């Protein structure tokens with residue numbers, strides 16, 4: 001039984017979330033965490049839905065959906081006509097990739113830092129169409145964002161039909177310079193699907209400026225909306241070909257004032273749309289938490305992630321794997337040498353279980369790289385403090 005250490009005191013903001021007392025949540029990155037007021041809003045919406053199911057879900061559905069879409073479009077710098085809600089980034093990637101009309105020999109390009117679930121969509125699409133999956137190997141640790149750009153551009157060929165590009169990579173937690181890369185690919189006539197799963201709320205977004213062919217992202221992570229809130233943006237000239245992962249009424253039932261793209265995506269069969277409808281309140285509430293609004297929140301989270309990474313790297317006697325400016329509010333830290341090389345026990349590493357069971361610390365452990373190394377990934381949200389990471393460092397020492 002590891003020796004107990006006093007847990008950190010909760011900061012002022014933690015009271016606004018539901019966290020179980022005694023736990024230290026350092027994994028906002030995986031599924032986010034929804035504040036109490038937003039959950040209360042969702043409960044109220046659900047009560048309204050159950051009070052008048054048909055009115056809510058069918059007759060007057062668009063009257064609730066459209067303001068939510070407009071608030072989201074403003075937040076991400078897009079035209080509402082180009083934006084639809086989806087339930088998660090995985091659904092957005094599925095819709096785009098599985099709608100492509102590919103020929104045998106066409107190439108789908110991704111990177112070695114991509115997200116497994118989304119890579120699987122490319123693998124399966126390549127399998128059924130005869131297309132080729134091409135993986136750009138990106139070094140990690142890396143010294144500059146140019147290594148990402150160069151790695152991708154080297155693999156572009158005349159057969160490249162789509163590049164899938166993370167805006168913020170998952171396990172390695174690096175910000176990718178998507179604006180530069182999208183422009184370079186555009187100049188070569190290649191479309192980009194940006195997987196921005198972590199980006200909204202972590203990084204400022206302006207899709208008018210970025211203008212990728214496709215962009216999908218989660219709102220349940222760094223916008224703290226309820227789970228099941230995400231979006232897909234498709235540039236107008238690519239919309240006609242994109243079908244949702246789930247086809248429903250919209251393919252032959254149009255609604256005045258909506259684009260055919262919106263008709264297809266706005267309804268995916270009976271479901272609970274309240275997570276989507278909470279998005280405006282999540283944007284408003286989080287944006288009002290600090291005097292400097294969203295930009296102060298993003299900056300504060302980034303500064304805490306930088307500080308947290310420094311604390312842990314010093315304690316673990318490891319180097320940070322990328323420059324500070326390449327991290328947002330998540331960061332990968334290599335585990336101390338004595339953890340390296342231990343065999344995987346299955347889905348969850350034993351030390352990760354022990355950290356939660358003995359110390360109440362929630363933090364993900366990963367294995368990646370060539371040669372494979374073991375990493376943990378910290379998140380920094382407003383309810384976290386530097387003391388949380390000092391506690392993590394102390395707990396890791398006792399494992």
Ligand SMILES: Cc1ncc(COP(=O)(O)O)c(C=O)c1O
Nearest residue numbers: 088089090115166170195197218
């Ligand atoms: C880069 C990236 N893409 C996609 C996803 C998938 O998100 P979801 O499970 O919400 O679809 C994640 C989740 O962490 C991610 O990090």
